Amino acid sequence: MYCTYFITGGAGFIGSSLAESLIKEENKVIAIDNFCDFYSLKIKENNIKELEKNKNFILYRADIRDRQAVKKIFDENKIDVVMHLAAMAGVRPSIENPVLYQEVNCMGTQNILEEMKEHNVKNIVMASSSSVYGNCKEVPFREDMIVDYAISPYAATKKANEVMAHVYHKLFDMNVIMLRFFTVYGPKQRPDLAINKFTRLMLADEEIPMFGDGTTSRDYTYIDDIVDGIKKSCYHVMKNKNVYEIVNLGNSSPISLKEMINTIGQAVGIKPKIKQLPMQPGDVEKTYADVLKAKKLIGYEPKTTFKEGIQNFVNWYKENKELYS
Template sequence: MKKNKILITGATGFIGHALSKHLLNTDNYEVVGIDNMNAYYSVELKKSRLAALEGNPDFTFYKMDIADHQSLDELFEKYQFDYVVNLAAQAGVRYSIENPKAYTESNLVGFSNILEACRHHKIKHLVFASSSSVYGRNEKVPFSEEDRVDLPVSYYAATKKANEVMAASYSHLYNLPISGLRFFTVYGPWGRPDMAPWLFTDAILHNRPIKVFNNGDMLRDFTYIDDIVEGIVRLIDTPPANDLPYEIYNIGNNRPEKLADFISAIEKACGVVADKVNYPMQDGDVPVTYADTSKLNQAVGFSPDTKLQSGIDRFVAWFREYHKL
């Protein structure tokens, strides 16, 4: 049976690594992964994720930046991909306040290069990562794809909103099937060191105090990594079929949890009570994220549903093993 050729950008990232691993286990895909392996967070962690993929004969990796349009065009020419999942981006809300230029280069210039390559090479379906951060301070809950998202509170969110608009125009002008995914607070094994699960777990297991913003009253729709991957995999095979072949989907747990309860789940998994220090809300943060996932469910018959304690238990177990604690 002929395997589908798929390009996954950001393949050594948290979601890119998990998606690549899953697709390789299905035996239906030949996966090409690219990543610029930048130093925004631990390159060693990215190398460890890559090492877990490289033994598979259906996986090929190139160290490449999507902002390099010539290298990207040559790669598309060589492989003639069926599908593309664009997960490459400069991540992080707070870092976008310090270094907005990095977000322009990767999230805007890089994404435009992806769109151009997909257009010229007749890709069957482009799936790309947007973010729940586009909702900004949206007060209507749960957040629906129909809500207006014109007031981002971070430059990171602004670039993701721009990606959605850019993609919609390419879909309209070139009849290119595109789906954008608004991810809601993804966590789980192999997660990012700049995210709360890692920061809290590391501090708690090493008896350091943790920073608790806004007294732990923020609400987050924490979404387990396996649920994110399941949603992406189902959508790859489900390109939009309407006149404008373009859709945006929320992909979240549809169950917002208080930050304080999230910390309690980590304390329980670690078997340690944290030393908590309260801080005010940070710039770029929002009080609540809450996904309406009915559109995703209608499209592919799936909504994320992993219980928080279950997901945190798996993350902490992986964290202990990875760090040999």
């Protein structure tokens, strides 16, 4: 279906990948991004370079904390569905600057919900995170588990988003899907994430800092599978009424830190030099998604194996390494 999609955080890793896919299918994409300095602007500018050549892509360089700027976007465009991805991401930096995380992730989100309400826009798909599961002992993580025990400010803001979106669903008939992403990786991946950092270090023949003994594990999810899951969630909220769902988007196949390092080593073609360091505060031991609900509800079916995904990332990284210098 050809629609007008509004992507917040449209110059980011996931936002720009999603925008590319929607533009290819001849939809109209409105995006907002404030190009915050969480990581190099060069990378974000590169993410949207091709998109900006397309007349169906309109980018507002503005901040979601600025209510008037958000209002202007809703005044100027007839939006079918909002994909709210703008956020301060990252667990460790949220411990250093929790107030900023609160302002962007919570107040910014409220501005989006308020302007949707004012403009009678009913459909939203929003990024939550696997971080809300904290150190839940039972695996795989299911959406109906109790997630009241966040262990980082970042996770707490994502849980707060899930709760606030439910309020707008109940009071103002909004159709909402909250997507709990599980460590997303692939071409354009954020430079602060381990796969990106480790690739950079291995290509420079430097040591890899391994926090803990290498047995912690993550359910890594390839960017194309995430984009597919977000689009399917959009179709669901647009087609149905009275929707409020929390949905895991993961790969349901955790990879240990050691295996991750070795897989990158194979793709780069070297034997990694590992330096073991203590675990970091805020880090969880394991993430592992149960994706049964996503399969049933939206027909989500992740396809990319970790080995393939890492090889794609490493190939892409080699061609774009000047962005990370």
